[in-house]
Amino acid sequence: MKYLTLSACAVALTLAACGGGGGDAGTPVTTPSNNTSGTLALSLTDSPACGFDHVYVTVQKVRVNASADAAEDAAGWTDLTVGPTQRFDLLALQNGVLASLGQVPLTAGHYSQLRLVLAENGGATPLANSVVPTGGSEVALKTPSGQTSGLKLNANIDIAANQMADFVIDFDACKSVVTAGNSGQYLLKPVVSVVPNLTSGVSGYVDASVAYGGTHISLQQGGVVLKATAPDSSGKFVLAPAAPGSYDLVIQSPARATMVVTGVPVTASTMTAVSTSVAPLSPAPAIDGQAVGSIMVDGAPNTAAIAATQKLASGGLITVAETMSDSTTGAFKLGLPAAPPWVAAYAAAPASLVFAADVTAGLSYSFSASLNGTVKVVGPLAITAGGTLTVNFGF
Template sequence: MNTQRRLFAALAVAGLTLLTACGGGGSDSGSSTPMNAGTLSLSLTDAPSCGYDHVNVTIQKIRINQSSTASDTDAGWTDLTLAPAKRVDLLTLSNGVLASLGQIPLQAGHYSQLRLVLAANDTTNPLQNSVVPTGGAEVALTTPSAIQTGIKLNADITIAANQLADFVLDFDACKSVVSAGASGKYQLKPVVAVTPNYISGVSGYVDASVANGNTLVSVQQGGVVVKATAPDSTGKFLLQPVAPGSYDLVVTAPGRANEVVTGLTVTASTVTTLNAAAAPLVLSASLNGTAAGTVSTGTTPIDANVRALQTLSNGDKVEILSRTVDTTTGAYSYALPVGGTMVAAYVAPLGSLSFSADIAATAKYGLEASSAGVVKTAGPLTLSAGATTTTNFTFP
């Protein structure tokens, strides 16, 4: 357990988390601890954002229920209330940093639903939820009406009597903040995963020349990002918590060729050290091609996400970039490297990595658009330097 995690645990145990408990559809049930209770501890973390210097959200409470289908007025809710509400800059919560949200006693059992309740922007506090675009001024985030009843999060949490269940709300600011076109407005459409607070993870270094806030390091399985972060100013990255297993580690940066380490092994209760500061991952310079288009019903833009993926010669798929389309126009535009995608097989912690260009993946991308649970694909597309390849997606 690292020093930072010990500090968070100590603060939680010392009771410095200012919470109250209530239940039965939100009505006050007093502060007594349930019989055969365990304890749920919650923290907040974030994946790196894209094009923003700050993303602020203000959390009022987190609601917990055993039923995945319970409405906000049904019985069985227990609330972890933050008093006062906690305003958090999500972009400070990457590279292994966690913010404690508190602990709450719960009856032993299985819990399938959490609701994240945000404070609303109002005339008194117009920037409780806000964003600062890179190079721009702070503007309010338009928040969904669901903030009044809580943004529904699927969970898989088992509480055992007299034991602590430690979980993390992993907020993806990049996918959660959506541009509303030329209006200059931004909408918050939260994408949050509820994951166990594993001690295990991955650490390493990228070259300092790309340690500029725009580089993304992620671990993935089957083209799905499990955890992502931006290296700090020294090039160091820490991906934690990450469940034990085998992963592809993917490094992307503007104007650089993609880099992938395949078969990286994460073991229980261990942070796997990929490489040392003296042997950082060095990404080659690359020209870009552009994948662009719109997502619509044919006549009307719709809410959607578009991913760009590559398929390696060993058959592994890796996500290179994922964004939510413009809510006003349905447009997306991705600058993607056309230089050789560099791939190395993982050997051992601090082992020597041997990278070579993967011809099967170089300059070739598949696109995947998703909306309301429906997924459409295109490609593989072969991009050319300085050219734009247009792909439009139409949903029924």
């Protein structure tokens, strides 16, 4: 088994698969079969994790099926074997960095399901899948279905004859790793999307004072986080791949006011720059408060996705922070700035971004809990500097 912190095939910005086979869907390729076949190229990437320095997964293969409902032993599966099996640090796969999983020929047609098969923890590889909590030691990551049937992923992939379809498996590590009370255990409950590998997105710089892993930068539409990353040590960030459209860029860092750039345009095959190293984005200092609470289902603790949102004066919605509740206790905690967000409309260089405090949003947050397709909302409620706000959800 080959263990890597980051695949040697990882690439940044070019967003192409390793070995010269990458490209957007529709790139001509030569397949080893016939003119009724095309090729699927897959890569792996990630968003920031909450409270972890490393999140490792060991990938053995990816299975592909035309049917969204196909069981693991059904007909029609094609396997992309990752050879040799590789251990990836998901948190190294940010800022436009991808790790190639390989390519596989497929009969032309539509494919609706992927299964990501992980190696088992045990024997010579007790930490094949693991996490390193911030300030802690490496511990195993439990993957209940990952080693046998695989982690089921919904897909929307069209394979054309003699063409390559280039796609990315995009983890959301913050929502995918769940704590289990005081047991010291961590569970993988994957939140993963399968998206086209586009050469478009948003780039920029934040000030060196917030250039660390605790800073969370995201592209959003209607308060839905579609792509997120953390800046590198120089403050640079890259949010890609991102489909053409208009986005809100949201920057959140501990002890800083939220910073928002609205109406950021993304066009095909283009990286939109919102700031430079000479004029980086610098969120204003603020004092944080926190929201705490629990998720109960019929009186028993449960795991749900929690989000804190704010409504801007423009009427737009932004998500400021997200987390998962504890799988054993149902408890959650979110740090939130007790300060209005600073908002600017996008302006292309050489024009400057003009930020102003959004007093309409103020210190008020709404809180949502999402569980099995059901969403409960509480608020808006005001957060106070250094204070604690209790928000409980029952299903």
